[in-house]
Every structure is written in structure tokens, then in C-alpha cells.
Amino acid sequence: MNASLLYSLAAVAMIPVGAISAVSAVGESPNRQVLSMVEIVQGLEKEGYGPFAELSRDDGRWEVEARKGNESLELTVDPLTGKVLSQHRDDPEQAPPAESMALSKLLQSVLDHGSYRNFEEVSFERRYWEIEIYKDGQKRELHVDPITAKVIADRIDD
Incomplete structure (x- = not known):
């Protein structure tokens, strides 16, 4: 396997982890609505x-x-x-x-x-x-x- 393919696979694999971490760090769902x-x-x-x-x-x-x-x-x-x-x-x-x-x-x-x-x-x-x-x-x-x-x-x- 060549190096560029490994880097691409590693980058794609990290996207869900980063997205989950961002939501967890904020502590709130991005779709949460404000109260009236x-x-x-x-x-x-x-x-x-x-x-x-x-x-x-x-x-x-x-x-x-x-x-x-x-x-x-x-x-x-x-x-x-x-x-x-x-x-x-x-x-x-x-x-x-x-x-x-x-x-x-x-x-x-x-x-x-x-x-x-x-x-x-x-x-x-x-x-x-x-x-x-x-x-x-x-x-x-x-x-x-x-x-x-x-x-x-x-x-x-x-």
C-alpha cells in the first residue's frame, strides 16, 4: 500500500472521532432549540x-x-x-x-x-x-x- 493511500484512509477514519469529540466538548446537541x-x-x-x-x-x-x-x-x-x-x-x-x-x-x-x-x-x-x-x-x-x-x-x- 502506498503512503498517500494510508494517509487518506487515516484522515477519513478520524472524521467521525473529531465530530463526536466536538459535540461532546460543547455538551449540547447542535439541533437543540431554545425555549420560548x-x-x-x-x-x-x-x-x-x-x-x-x-x-x-x-x-x-x-x-x-x-x-x-x-x-x-x-x-x-x-x-x-x-x-x-x-x-x-x-x-x-x-x-x-x-x-x-x-x-x-x-x-x-x-x-x-x-x-x-x-x-x-x-x-x-x-x-x-x-x-x-x-x-x-x-x-x-x-x-x-x-x-x-x-x-x-x-x-x-x-
Whole structure:
């Protein structure tokens, strides 16, 4: 057998090993999907977080302002697992009224009653939730009643 054929066979034999090592080194499947904002909020609610004041994406992770017990916190949340990566005390933000709908239910209601998709940011502003979301490929800004989940304003986000 000549040397070039041996080198070619050796190179081909190494491809699967390298591919397996690359996946193992990262620790995640390359096909793994990120959790939706609704799924992130549902998980946090189950862990006792809420009410929420704001959720947004920064550097690929969710930044969340919420309360847990009597403490105002800022969380960094992994978008693949929903795991809280860090949390620290934060200045309290205005919270929705006590009789407000759970945020996960409100967000799901927005999805169920319109052709909205892909939440980008959610924040509570004075009397309503301000939601940045997409509809028909266009970024929209919604104002949503915190008690009824009714969309009270829908405009193009500029």
C-alpha cells in the first residue's frame, strides 16, 4: 500500500472521532432549540418567581427582573434549559397589580388570540404590559391589559 493511500484512509477514519469529540466538548446537541419566553416564564413561576417587571434577551441569554418573596432580583437565564445562571438583588420596579393574570398565561393568551410570534421583550409600564413581538414578519409593540390580557394597542415598532 502506498503512503498517500494510508494517509487518506487515516484522515477519513478520524472524521467521525473529531465530530463526536466536538459535540461532546460543547455538551449540547447542535439541533437543540431554545425555549420560548412562555416556557421560560412558566419555569420561573414554578420556582416561585413573580411578579415580573421585565424580560429581555441580552448576549443570547434572558435577563429577567422579578420578585421572589420580598426580594427584587435581576436574573440571567439560560435560553436552552431555563436554568437561572445568576441572580442578584436589584432596585424594585413597578409590579403589575395584585389581581393581574400570571405572566405566562398572559403571554400565552397573546399568542392564542392573534398571529403574533417570537416575543422579543416584555416590560410592565405604569398600567399595562408593553410587549415587543413579531406579526407577519414585522416587529410590533403591544400594550396589554395585565388583568384581562386584552391587547389595547398594537402598532409598528420603530
